[in-house]
Amino acid sequence: MEKVGMTCECGMEMRAPKGSEKALVAAIKFHAKNAHNMDSSDEDVLKMLAPVKEGRVAGVRGSMSDIM
Numbered sequence: 001m002e003k004v005g006m007t008c009e010c011g012m013e014m015r016a017p018k019g020s021e022k023a024l025v026a027a028i029k030f031h032a033k034n035a036h037n038m039d040s041s042d043e044d045v046l047k048m049l050a051p052v053k054e055g056r057v058a059g060v061r062g063s064m065s066d067i068m
C-alpha cells in the first residue's frame, strides 16, 4: 500500500497509508505542539507530506521549522 509521511527535524518519522492523511496530519500537529511547542495548520502539514518508498520517506521535503 502506498504511504505518505514526513521526517521531523528531531528525527521522528511519521507515516500513514495514503488516504489516511487526516489522521497523519493530526498526529504530526500533536507531535509539533507537544515536542516542539509549534502550532501549524492542516494545510501546512499536508504540504510537507512526501511519498514513502521502500519504507523510507522519500526526499525529506521539509522540517517542522519550515512551516513557521
Ligand SMILES: [Zn+2]
Residues within 6 Å of the ligand: 008, 009, 010, 011, 012, 031, 035, 036, 064
Ligand atoms: Zn519532532
